[in-house]
Amino acid sequence: MRLEIATDITERKQMELELRAAHEKARAAALEDELTGLHNRRAFFEFGEQLLNQSARHQTPLTLVMMDLDHFKIINDTYGHQAGDEVLKQVSGLLKARIRDCDIVARMGGEEFAILLPDTDMTMAHVLASRLLALLCNLVVSYEKSRISPSASIGISSLGNGDRRLEDLMCRADEAMYQSKAKGRSRVTLAT
Template identity: 60%
Template sequence: MNSGIPFLNIPATPDGAGVSEVTPAEGLRAVLDNLDALVYVSDFETHELLYMNAYGRRIWGSIDGKKCWEVLQNNASPCDFCTNHLLIDSEGSPSAPHIWEFQNRLDKRWYQCRDQAIPWLDGRLVRLEIATDITERKEMELALKEAHEKARAAALQDDLTGLHNRRAFFELGNQLLKQSRRNGSPLAIIMFDLDHFKQINDNHGHEAGDEVLRHIGRVLETNVREADIAARIGGEEFAILLADADAIQASEMAERLLSLMRKTPVRYQDVCIRPTASFGISALRPEEINLENLLARADNAMYESKALGRGRVRTKP
């Protein structure tokens, strides 16, 4: 078996007793070929593969003087993620090993790679890589990360409507407020509370009330921009934070939402429910640095709407 490295191809020398003496080169080859990891050496400039251990040859086949990117990635040109430039210093001398994790594009397995530039027997610089398959561990890590992300998403989502919940509204809203302050862009808020919601629950049951809340959630998801933040912040209370919008634009959206509520009744069993809401609008002031003041003014405007007969929009700039 040809290893591809001259010092690993030295034949065994019989001793006087007729027993083959194992040379250091053969011992090293045996060690490398029994490693449960890929070991390969390639020319630093030409990328020609000079050596690959048995583990690598079982997976990627014979090297036959091919380039590393031909064998390992089945590419037609050098890999765009090649780490060679990280393995030498500004003077072109070998630097510290580079350790990284990578999913092979050919076999889709995950590897932890230890790459290092070393001098070869003839003085040229070569790349030595030891790559250990970490697919099982990586898949567990990715699954755990996905589970954490889903758990966090669930913690920030209102189960009934699918909108953001109060916690998410303040987390995301404060980020949006900081961005607005940094860019000098306007920011407005819409708050609304469903009118006579208790009567819906009392007259038709809580399931009917839940269906109304789900309907409002769908209305908001369909009509609110992706850049805005829509949330259910209380029982039947909702808020929308509008990026790059002033009080006039927020009022126009509120009127549109109120019109949609009136035009799209909720059908629950044999009942037709036509929900309305009282809206309050406010816009960010130059001196404001937190979301609470903006929300409080919109809340006051919303209660003015209720006091004036409900089903309307009021603004407190």
Template identity: 60%
Template structure:
């Protein structure tokens, strides 16, 4: 809509016009009033509403003598998201139109807005906005985005224990490793494998084995910090990355987890199943650049635990 259109006279009939014929102003008003979108004009400095089409009247009511933020947002002061500063250049001259999307705080609908600063017929600068309701489209977009986020979360979560899975462990773990390198902070790892897990499945059934894994997941979730990464990385194999922790911190946590396993039999039907684990602990070395070498060293320590009789913690610094 060009600045030459006499919008200020939209609501007035042209003086002396032949009442039997529609004037250009009346024709323009008919066009704007039949748009399925809000069209309004407000003073650039005072924010007083100068014009609003029928669509706006229907939703927001009377505007005469009121500010745009009073009518459209039911605010008592200018909106903190006002785009006026984006509609003019450094010298105060009109810039190209600015298109954006937002959710109206009053009616909760989503709108795509086309804002532009234009000269008014009396020479002052005004804001022209055309706002189209895109609520249906936006809600579909948001629902799709939520579905994608849920799908991604599901792809990174172990279904049985609710912990991170192997993919998430390496994806998030590499980020934690980079952060540790950047901040020159400590990073430690715990790996453990449940002892004689095949016997649990053979003696009590796979449902019992699943219940053991679920309880181990609950123990881990309750004892690790939000900044740490706990994951089930194999059948009965688990790993924990501890941010800003050294080998002593990791060893202490491993001993605590082992103690909880020894003290907490898993109740399954009539059976009380005692599950223990063999732990391996290590910490990031100065020269190490990837997660795989850290994991491999903890894995070595874990197998030393198994070789020494299981149900214990070994450290490989």
């Protein structure tokens, strides 16, 4: 009888552990972009709001870099969507390799990426964004017999005294990113 009860308890604990592991795996999958392995938009906002609240509470700098790949539709139309996917994967790998563990990088959708940089002011963010842009412009993605050279337009904003939501930073970084596009693309623009 005791052996049966012990076995039943062990089996129940094993089932609970398996269920917990499956739950954690599903939660992680819900926060990850399937193609690139980066955080997705949902994760960016979930983790980003925490960083924003910490930065506001401790009065430390927080900077947002928004990046949109230039002429990505042309890449897809010319080389095919699988080639475009390969570009997205390699750009994502480049971003992951160049940021700190405390930073948040996410694919926001399509060919748009966001990088949230805690304890980073505009000057430091501009240096990082310029380095990323230079690396990106030197990146050559080989796909079948094609060689694809992506570029990007980048906008940067930082946490201001009146900012209460991540969307406040994003709005200014987006505006700066579109100014980069309007000025000829493949450049970094700081939000005013």
